[in-house]
Every structure is written in structure tokens, then in C-alpha cells.
Amino acid sequence: MLERHILKLQARAPVLAEYEQALGELISETRDYAADQIVVPAYVEQVHSTLLLEGFMCRYKDLADGRRQITQVHVPGDFVDLHSFTLKYLDQDVMTLTPVKVALFPHEGLRQVTERYPALARIYWFNTNLDAAIHREWELSLGRRKARARIAMLLSELQVRLGIVGLGDDAGFDFPLTQVEIGECTGLTNVHVNRTVRELREAGVAELRRGRADILDKAALWREAEFDPRYLYLQKRER
Amino acid sequence: MLERHILKLQARAPVLAEYEQALGELISETRDYAADQIVVPAYVEQVHSTLLLEGFMCRYKDLADGRRQITQVHVPGDFVDLHSFTLKYLDQDVMTLTPVKVALFPHEGLRQVTERYPALARIYWFNTNLDAAIHREWELSLGRRKARARIAMLLSELQVRLGIVGLGDDAGFDFPLTQVEIGECTGLTNVHVNRTVRELREAGVAELRRGRADILDKAALWREAEFDPRYLYLQKRER
DNA sequence: CGCCCAATTGAAGACGCTCAAGGCTTGTGG
DNA sequence: CCACAAGCCTTGAGCGTCTTCAATTGGGCG
Numbered sequence: 107m108l109e110r111h112i113l114k115l116q117a118r119a120p121v122l123a124e125y126e127q128a129l130g131e132l133i134s135e136t137r138d139y140a141a142d143q144i145v146v147p148a149y150v151e152q153v154h155s156t157l158l159l160e161g162f163m164c165r166y167k168d169l170a171d172g173r174r175q176i177t178q179v180h181v182p183g184d185f186v187d188l189h190s191f192t193l194k195y196l197d198q199d200v201m202t203l204t205p206v207k208v209a210l211f212p213h214e215g216l217r218q219v220t221e222r223y224p225a226l227a228r229i230y231w232f233n234t235n236l237d238a239a240i241h242r243e244w245e246l247s248l249g250r251r252k253a254r255a256r257i258a259m260l261l262s263e264l265q266v267r268l269g270i271v272g273l274g275d276d277a278g279f280d281f282p283l284t285q286v287e288i289g290e291c292t293g294l295t296n297v298h299v300n301r302t303v304r305e306l307r308e309a310g311v312a313e314l315r316r317g318r319a320d321i322l323d324k325a326a327l328w329r330e331a332e333f334d335p336r337y338l339y340l341q342k343r344e345r
Numbered sequence: 346m347l348e349r350h351i352l353k354l355q356a357r358a359p360v361l362a363e364y365e366q367a368l369g370e371l372i373s374e375t376r377d378y379a380a381d382q383i384v385v386p387a388y389v390e391q392v393h394s395t396l397l398l399e400g401f402m403c404r405y406k407d408l409a410d411g412r413r414q415i416t417q418v419h420v421p422g423d424f425v426d427l428h429s430f431t432l433k434y435l436d437q438d439v440m441t442l443t444p445v446k447v448a449l450f451p452h453e454g455l456r457q458v459t460e461r462y463p464a465l466a467r468i469y470w471f472n473t474n475l476d477a478a479i480h481r482e483w484e485l486s487l488g489r490r491k492a493r494a495r496i497a498m499l500l501s502e503l504q505v506r507l508g509i510v511g512l513g514d515d516a517g518f519d520f521p522l523t524q525v526e527i528g529e530c531t532g533l534t535n536v537h538v539n540r541t542v543r544e545l546r547e548a549g550v551a552e553l554r555r556g557r558a559d560i561l562d563k564a565a566l567w568r569e570a571e572f573d574p575r576y577l578y579l580q581k582r583e584r
Numbered sequence: 585c586g587c588c589c590a591a592t593t594g595a596a597g598a599c600g601c602t603c604a605a606g607g608c609t610t611g612t613g614g
Numbered sequence: 615c616c617a618c619a620a621g622c623c624t625t626g627a628g629c630g631t632c633t634t635c636a637a638t639t640g641g642g643c644g
Contacts, residue, residue: 149575165481167481167482167484167485168485168489169485169489169490169571170571173489174489175484175485175488175489177481177484177485178481189474189477189478192467192470192471192474193471193474193475193478193578194582197478197481197482197575197576197578198481221463224460227466227470228431231431231470231473232431232432234470234473234474234477235428235431235432235473236432237477238428238473238476238477238480239428239432239436241477241480241481241484242404242406242416242436242437242480243406243436244484245406245414245416245480245483245484245487246406246407246408246414246416248484248487248488248532249414249487249531249532250407250408250412250413250414250532251408252599252600253599253600284621284622284623285622285623285624286622292488293487293488293489294600294601295600295601295602296622296623297600297601297602297603297624297625298599298600298601300623300624300625301600301624301625302600303623304624315623316609316610316622316623332408332409336388336436337436339432339436343433491631492631492632523589523590523591524590524591524592525590533632533633534632534633534634535590535591536592536593536632536633536634536635537631537632537633539591539592539593540592540593540632542591543592554591555590555591555641555642
């Protein structure tokens with residue numbers, strides 16, 4: 107059940123079989139949710155963290171007028187709210203983008219296992235930092251990249267992150283976000299997303315249709331985005 | 346020397362006198378830098394983390410054409426690159442905005458002290474999460490807030506963060522960023538920052554001049570920004 | 585006094601937004 | 615099996631926020 111999570115961790119550090127077993131035993135429950143459901147509401151105390159097993163989820167913040175900013179997209183293998191282990195409540199909502207399957211990890215169990223295996227605690231601390239690094243790259247996109255580059259960036263990042271967990275390759279990946287949601291990730295309106303997606307298609311860079319992203323020219327995509335994957339910290343090393 | 350750092354930590358969790366002493370003993374060196382100097386270059390392996398004692402610093406990423414996005418502003422008491430302890434190298438540059446004084450903490454010493462005091466490790470893990478929470482609020486600003494709200498947000502956040510470490514009050518705070526730098530925080534050009542700052546002044550909300558931010562109407566400033574300080578996690582509790 | 589950097593202002597233009605309408609796909613029910 | 619509804623995608627037109635380019639003003643410091 108944890109294969110994808112372990113793949114994600116292993117992309118950055120060695121993971122002992124022991125950890126995988128200990129983690130598996132922590133799971134208190136698995137749940138299924140439909141699309142567009144809030145799974146972890148903001149400002150509510152949490153007693154467990156949620157690992158995404160299948161499907162797509164996101165975290166977002168919004169303004170009074172309802173305009174929404176997605177701050178992170180989650181793929182299978184990600185903890186969607188590991189930070190609730192440390193922060194207790196979240197400063198944002200976590201919702202599903204597609205139907206999903208998740209596993210719940212009680213914080214008390216996480217506390218025990220991270221005390222028993224300090225190396226695992228370091229791995230999760232590292233993951234918190236990785237999360238922040240992705241936020242920073244998004245800040246750069248939102249603040250300084252133009253529309254084409256923002257969308258190219260999003261596609262580049264997701265291609266790499268999905269590839270790690272076996273859900274994508276150089277040709278592309280399943281990508282169920284609507285154009286409204288892509289706009290909520292990139293700080294654009296759906297109308298402008300639509301026009302920009304068309305530009306990328308007409309330039310032979312990438313093609314988006316109904317739940318699928320085809321990467322036609324990965325080098326061009328990376329160039330368009332000025333994508334430098336070092337912020338994803340993919341070299342495996344001791345942490 | 347660590348008073349401001351301890352004030353920052355104490356705003357979120359109890360800090361034992363023991364920790365303060367142990368931390369103080371870790372400092373290998375203090376250094377002074379002039380303004381506009383890179384202190385921690387991106388993608389270079391680090392063996393210590395840097396605590397800001399006096400002055401302002403920032404972290405930023407930039408694009409090929411030189412346009413820069415500041416991803417975080419640091420005030421005295423902040424670790425500017427605590428994440429290098431876990432990540433080893435940074436995905437961004439860290440520079441000074443004013444002349445500063447910093448203290449260096451060797452990673453080896455941090456490793457020892459966090460192993461000796463697991464509660465301190467949790468406090469720093471928490472701080473990593475706080476850092477990410479601030480990044481998320483900035484993502485919301487950059488993606489969805491209008492120019493006035495972005496600048497109001499920046500001022501609101503800094504007023505709170507500086508207040509915690511005794512460097513500001515309800516009337517305002519010393520704020521040495523140039524309008525170019527404010528633009529680099531908020532994803533705007535210096536020209537538009539200038540016009541927006543004028544609007545805030547004419548609306549009687551806040552006044553910026555030569556190194557000082559006067560908050561004329563804090564309630565109006567918070568309203569303008571839709572500022573909700575919960576993302577700064579200021580309730581003190583066990584971590 | 586004069587230099588330098590930051591702040592300020594004006595004018596024109598671009599990128600992305602808003603509003604509005606129409607088209608396509610998918611699923612559902614008769 | 616077809617009709618229809620719902621949701622998403624697509625396109626057009628006009629507009630607004632913010633940018634770009636350029637020039638001027640103001641303040642601090644040697």
C-alpha cells in the first residue's frame with residue numbers, strides 16, 4: 107500500500123525495509139473520498155496525518171471574494187498534511203481533485219516511530235523542507251513568470267514528481283485538473299489558461315486534453331519554464 | 346546575543362533556559378556583512394546555519410533575465426538557512442538587505458544538540474513548518490491579491506514578526522527595504538509599488554518613507570490585506 | 585557643492601481579466 | 615438508443631491593472 111510513498115522517500119534517501127514495516131503498522135484506517143471534498147479543514151485540530159494513496163489532491167487558501175490559490179498539488183505517495191503533525195492545525199484547506207484513496211496515520215503513532223527511528227524523523231523533516239522548496243519555486247512562478255512559463259513549470263514539476271512514483275514517463279502523464287484548477291495553481295483565470303494551453307500546443311511543446319498531459323517536446327517545455335529540477339532534491343544521500 | 350531568537354521561539358512554545366545555554370555554546374563565529382551581499386549562495390554545500398542577529402536579510406530566486414522574486418524577508422532572531430541543516434544545499438540565494446550581524450551554527454553541533462534535546466528538534470521542525478506557512482501566504486498574495494493588498498499584507502506580517510522580537514509596535518517599525526525590493530517581494534515593479542504606496546498613504550492606512558513604516562490605521566491595513574495572523578501560529582503550546 | 589541612489593511622475597502599451605456566448609463531451613434517464 | 619442536462623472547453627470583444635520606458639526630483643553623504 108505504501109509503495110509509492112516509499113518510492114518518493116527513496117528518491118532522496120535510503121529507506122530501510124524496517125521503516126516501511128513500522129509505517130505500515132501505524133495506519134489506523136483507509137478512506138475513500140469523492141472529487142471536490144474537503145478532507146482536512148483549515149484551523150481545526152488534527153490527530154492524524156493523511157497519506158494520499160491514489161488520485162490527486164491539493165491544498166489551497168482563498169480570499170473573501172472566493173478567489174482561490176492552490177498552494178500545492180499532491181500526487182500518490184505524498185503526505186498531504188504532514189505539517190499537521192507539528193503544527194496541530196493547518197492554515198489552509200486540503201481537498202480532493204479527483205476521487206481518492208487515503209491512509210490515516212495517527213500523530214501519536216508517528217511520534218513513537220520517529221522517536222524510535224531518528225533517521226526517519228530526519229527524513230520527514232527533510233520532506234517538510236522539500237515542501238517549502240516547492241512553495242518557493244511556485245512563489246517565483248506566481249511573482250515573476252509569464253503565463254506560458256507558469257503552466258510549463260507546473261507541467262514540468264508534475265512530470266518529474268509523477269515519474270518518481272511510477273505514474274508518468276517522458277511521453278506524459280494522466281493529469282485530471284480542469285483549466286479552472288490549473289488557473290488556481292498558476293494565479294491565472296480559466297480563460298487565460300485556455301489561451302495559453304493553446305499556445306503551448308501550437309508551439310509543439312505540450313498538449314492537454316481531458317485528463318491527460320502529453321509532453322511533445324520535453325526540452326522545449328523545460329526551456330519555456332526555465333525548469334531546474336535541483337529544487338526537488340533528487341540526489342539520493344544520507345539525511 | 347540570542348535574545349531575539351529566543352523571543353521568536355517563545356512566541357510559539359516554552360523554551361527552557363537549558364536550550365538557550367546549549368545553543369549559545371554552539372556558535373562557532375559571528376560575522377558582519379555590508380548591505381547587498383550574498384551570504385549563502387544557492388547550490389553550494391553548507392556546513393553551518395546562519396542566525397540573523399541584527400539587520401534585515403532575504404532569500405530569493407531569479408530568472409534568466411534577472412527578474413528576481415524574494416521568497417522570504419528575515420528579521421533579527423530568524424535562522425536564515427535552517428533548511429541547509431537538512432537539505433545540505435539551498436535552492437535559492439540568501440543575501441543581506443542592510444548591514445547585518447550574524448552568528449554561525451555548525452551543522453554538526455546542531456545535530457548533537459537536537460539529539461540531546463528532542464524537544465528542541467521538534468521546535469526547529471516546527472520552525473521549518475512556520476517558514477512554509479509564510480511561503481503559502483505569500484503564494485496567495487502573489488497569485489490572487491491585488492497590488493494594494495499585497496503591500497498591506499507584507500506590512501502586516503512584518504509588523505507582527507518584528508513586534509515579537511521587540512523591534513516594532515502598533516505605531517510602526519523600522520523598514521529599510523527600497524521600493525525595488527518591496528516590488529521583488531510582492532511581484533510588482535518599483536513604479537507600481539510607488540503608486541500603490543502613495544494610495545495607501547492617501548487613504549490614511551500606512552506611510553512608508555526612508556527606512557520607516559508608520560502604520561496609521563492598523564485595522565484598515567489588516568482589512569486591506571485580509572490579514573489573518575493565524576498562519577503565524579502565535580499561540581504558545583507544547584510542541 | 586556635487587554625486588549617487590532612491591523616489592516620483594508621465595505616457596504609452598501589453599498582458600491578463602471580465603463578461604458573454606457557443607460548442608463539445610460525458611453521463612443519465614426515458 | 616436517443617434526448618437532454620451539466621460541466622468543461624473554447625472563442626470574441628472590450629477593458630483594467632500593471633509594465634515599460636523615460637525623465638525629473640529629492641535626500642544623504644563624501
